[in-house]
Amino acid sequence: MPVPSGQPVHLNDVLLDNNPGELWLRFRFIAPKIGSDVGRIGYDVATIDMEHLCQTLAVAYVEHHKLEPARVVISLSNKPIDFGHTAPDATQFFEAYLLQDSQCVWDGGI
Structure with a gap:
């Protein structure tokens, strides 16, 4: 997916x-x-990508499936991890968003 x-x-x-x-x-x-690590994509850049993924993918998904989620969570991991499991050797970034008028609004309270 382009980011x-x-x-x-x-x-x-x-x-x-x-x-x-x-x-x-x-x-x-x-x-x-x-x-x-040096040369890797850090959290500051990844947050821009996560917001883009929310806006371009999540909003369309919600509208297509007629869902009303309380939150949309976008997560990035440097390798596959089963949901709910820990992996100390993995890097994971998460952001939560509210959907308001087909817009992703960062939910900094999560």
């Missing part, structure tokens, strides 16, 4: 999660170039 940074990003899965007590729509991506 502003140009890094390779691939959709790993989409989860509809009611476990928080409301519907959270989770888009999980593999982004093998993220990390904190």
Whole structure:
């Protein structure tokens, strides 16, 4: 999927999660170039990519499937990880968004 940074990003899965007590729509991506090492894509750049993925993919998905999620979560991981499992050797970035008028609005309270 094309993102502003140009890094390779691939959709790993989409989860509809009611476990928080409301519907959270989770888009999980593999982004093998993220990390904190020199030459890797850092969180500051990855957040721009995550917002772009929310706006270009999540909004269309929600409208197509007629969903009303309380939150949309975009996550990037440098390698596949089963949902809910830990992987100390993996880098993962997450952002949560509210959808308002077909716009992704960062939810900094999560």
